[in-house]
Amino acid sequence: MRIGLDVGGTHTDAVLMDGNAVVARTKTTTSEDVASGIETALSVVLEEQDPKAVSLLTIGTTQFTNAVIERKHLSRVAVVRACLPAGRGLKPRADWPADLASATDGGNYVIHGGHLYDGRTLADLDEREIEQVIEALRGSAPDSVVISTAFSPMQQDYEDALAARFSAALPQVHVCTSHYMGGLGLIERENAAILNASLLNFAQRVVTALVRSSQHFGLVCPVYVSQNDGTLIDLNKVSAFPALTFASGPTNSIRGAWALTGLSDAIVIDVGGTTSDIGVLKNGFPRQSNLVIDVGGVRTNFRMPDVLAMGLGGGSLIGGDGDQCGPQSVARELKNKAVCFGGDVLTLTDVAVSQGRMEIARATINDPAPQAVCDRVDALVVERLSAAVDLMKPGGATLPVILVGGGAPLIPGEKLAGCPVIRPINADVANAIGASIAQVSGEAEGLFVVGAQTRDEALKALTVEAERLAVVAGADPKSVVPINIEEVDIPYMATETTRIRVTVVGDLAQKEPPSR
Amino acid sequence: MKIFASDIDDLALGAVFLATGGGGDPYLPTLITRQTLAETGGVTLIDPSALKDDDFIVPVGGVGAPTVSLELLPSIDEASKVLDAYERLMGRSITAVASFEIGGGNSLIPLMAAAVRGIPVVDGDGMGRAFPEAQMMSYAIAGVRPTPALAMDYAGNTAIFETSDTSTYEYHIRAYAAAAGGMVTVAEHPMSGTQIRRSVIPNTVSFSLALGRLLREERGPIDDLLAPLKDLFADSVYGSVHKVFSGKVSGKRTRTVGGYDIGSLSLEDVNDPNRICSITIKNEYLVAMIDQQPLVMVPDLIVIVDSETSTPINAERLHYGQRVAVLAVGAPAFYQSEAAVIATEPRCFGIDLDYVPLEQLIPY
Structure with a gap:
């Protein structure tokens, strides 16, 4: 049996599921401290159940979105952007709302480095510049450092090299690379990485509280959290990437509609107290928006469901x-x-x-x-x-x-x-039913230049990478299937260039029941 | 007249309207220009009529794929560095800079260059809108040679072009842009004061600013905005503005061919689903027709706006179901001349239609 929990701004819902059947359900009010509302909901659905019979607890939560919107629980983030000699004079966080920029401010640094669209080097890393930034960060001691380099979603080596240097030099600081936050668009990707990094300390506290709540009820199962694309991430990943849960509210209702009807292509309307959110089910998953996503007044490239409120x-x-x-x-x-x-x-x-x-x-x-x-x-x-x-x-x-x-x-x-x-x-x-669906995903993206390789080669390489990421996320390798291939032509180029993104999904691998 | 950082959002909104569906996402050019003007204290606009005969005017802008700039970020000083290199090449100092096209991000690059250099920007541009090719620029049509031209990449590497004609230049500069990271900043079409006065579409920068301000301040249904828009256009180099269709997007097909977005769009009348307006696209909206009867065609402007907010929507952002209105704006007088029509009429885009000016197509 599985428990699905959804912590919204107003309600905390929980369901106990046996396969596709709803065994117990509750709708309670979200408490100020969140945890007591979760515990109330768990106590209702576990009333007549042996907690050891529960094999999975999955949670959707709006706590991290609300932290950004309310500018609460945020920590200080330094940004090291390697793109010079391009982007001279353009600073990280340039057009952020002033209150959010100052709530997360741990310093902005722009240095040489990065790649070009065709894979060539934009500029080499400069040892002396790196030393200077490390020296400055020793003094200012931010909570975390975000590293972003030009075209890192296609070539990660400079971000990885910088991350290794900063981690070694500043062992007490979280170091985050922007390519983990997804696709092309340096500023949007970097913004996403900064928001994510600013939530790391809070994420640690949220995860600890979730574990404590589940243990309090004698649950011995793994705990997962639902992310923007409607699949699950484990608590280690939540600790490292809390921002991936920003859209779990609308996502879970769309996925829930799929679970309730079995219809993999449909329009879903979630009718609430003030708004109706209209989304689209495509292959059993929320259709993603291709537009820039605004989070707390900041442009980001988060992959979120296309929802009309x-x-x-x-x-x-x-x-x-x-x-x-x-x-x-x-x-x-x-x-x-x-x-x-x-x-x-x-x-x-x-x-x-x-x-x-x-x-x-x-x-x-x-x-x-x-x-x-x-x-x-x-x-x-x-x-x-x-x-x-x-x-x-x-x-x-x-x-x-x-x-x-x-x-x-x-x-x-x-x-x-x-x-x-x-x-x-x-x-x-x-x-809550949407949150209880036990699937995980992997996604890979790249620019494909006609002539440099065939489309099939490009697609195959991206699929292999996406599958690898899905298995790392916990998917049973046998169950992994591609669910979406997106190709967007890039205009104005003399050489024909296409951006390809491959998403795969698989069932969460059944782990051995924990021995006690 | 001076332009300040606080004007840039309005100017960019006006530029999206005048981009007639093309021009790309204005976000980065807006961000970087706003920052430059904030640091330099603004930039002076000069009316073309105020230029002296032997002044030296150089248009400057970006050539390449705007999408690449999402990673290969623009620099605040790159347009002014191009001017430095161009002055060294030509051995004389530049009096003022001008814009290639008022539609899209290229309307903002000259402002940055001029602000950094402390020289004025000509209030006008080389298209009055956006067009996909250099030979469609008013400068070229009026007989101004594009070369000597100088292109600079993100790292300051330069290439100098001297070509026999404009289409060869267009072909070569695009190949260079692709080899130099995908996007380059270019100074081209050097002109005297005399030359620019007869080749520029005048006062489009100040007009774009006023247009953007109107769209922001009066944001609302297009039927409410039409009267103030008509007043604004009546007092401009453009012809009159008309709403020629309103409906919802019922289909859109575009694909990339030879570096351009080519395709078509269909709109369905809300009250009569059988009445379909179809619009041909090559980066920009080119011809709007109902039942094979043209409503408006290039070089007149076709603008698609959201029916509820009157915000202009470019081709890449249009999607199925959107409620929109199609506006038609008469091209500036320059583009009604025979030479300009030959360079920009539907046949230049492979559409087998004779150009009929908007005022002859409007039934009143």
């Missing part, structure tokens, strides 16, 4: 006799303000109650909204969601629309944008 949820305000719905919301005050709870604000929840789609145990008013208003709101909700579904569905295909999240019953009807609507049971704990 609409201001439409249970707390959405109804105005103008039903010709307005959202984006304003009573949010967490639903139970004080909504008409069905005895308040005086008409919300989308009231409409759903009046229309008989939602039953609320503690509601005091059974028919809070007039029929004419309800009908207009329902039509408006269908129209707005249909437009959003239209925007998200790939190339005009007709795909099923899966409704998940606590607010799924708010949405009326059987079709959106001509696509059939599916309402699976346990949709309200889809995130």
